[in-house]
Amino acid sequence: MVYDAQAFAALADPTRKRVFELVSEHPRSVAQLVRLLPVSQPAVSHHLRILREARLVRAEPRGASNIYQVDPHGLGLMRAWLDRMWDDALKGFSEEFNKKEEARP
Amino acid sequence: MVYDAQAFAALADPTRKRVFELVSEHPRSVAQLVRLLPVSQPAVSHHLRILREARLVRAEPRGASNIYQVDPHGLGLMRAWLDRMWDDALKGFSEEFNKKEEARP
DNA sequence: GTTTATCATAAATCATGGTTTATGATGCGC
C-alpha cells in the first residue's frame, strides 16, 4: 500500500482538525466555518485547501458559496492504513510471544 | 470524546511515520531502527519520544537496549476517532439528501 | 450597473519543528 504522511499532516493542526470535525457533522460553507472558528477567513480557506489536497474534504460550489463536505476517499485510505498498522502490530506481538515460548523449556 | 491533534502530529512527519511502520512490523531496538533509517541516532530517539508521548509506541528496556513496540492504546483511540468521523459523515450525507428530497415536490 | 457577500490567493510575519553535533548516563563483557 502506498500512503504518505500528507493526510496526517492535514489533521495535525488543531484548528484544521476542528474544521474537519465541523464539516463531518454536515456540509458547511466557508462563511459558516468562519463564524464558528476564532481565525480569519483566509486562514479557514487555507486550512480547507490543505484538507482538500489531502482528499479529506471536497468543495461543491453553490452560488457564491462553497459547500465543503467530507471526501470519503481520503478518510477511507487513512482508515485502511490504520487497520494495517493494527493487524501488523497484532502479528508482531504473537511472533514475539512465540519466540519467548520457544526459548522457554 | 476528547481527542487532540497530538497523535496526528506524531504521524505527520515522513520519517516518524516510517519509524512507526517499522515498529508495527515487530518490536525493534533504537539501534536497529537507526540502521534502517537515513537519519542520526538522536533524530530517531527524538522521533520515538514524540511517538511515545502520543501513546502510539511504548519502550521496554532490555539490557542496554530499548525495545520499542506499538502501544495499542493510542492506536485504538485514533481508530475510534476516525470511525466517528466516518459515521458522522454518513449521517451528514443522509441529512443533506433528505433536505433535498423534502425540497423536491 | 452598482453594491454586497462569498471565497481564494499573495506577501509578510512570527512561531514551530526536524536534524545534526556534542555530551552524558546506563548496562554488558573482558
Added chain:
DNA sequence: GCGCATCATAAACCATGATTTATGATAAAC
C-alpha cells in the same frame, strides 16, 4: 575497573508552517 555499545538530552541551525492584512474574482440582490 575499563572499554564498548546503547540510548537520551541539550544546544544550535535551518526549514516549514500558521496566521493576518491586503487584494482580486465571482455571483447574487437591488
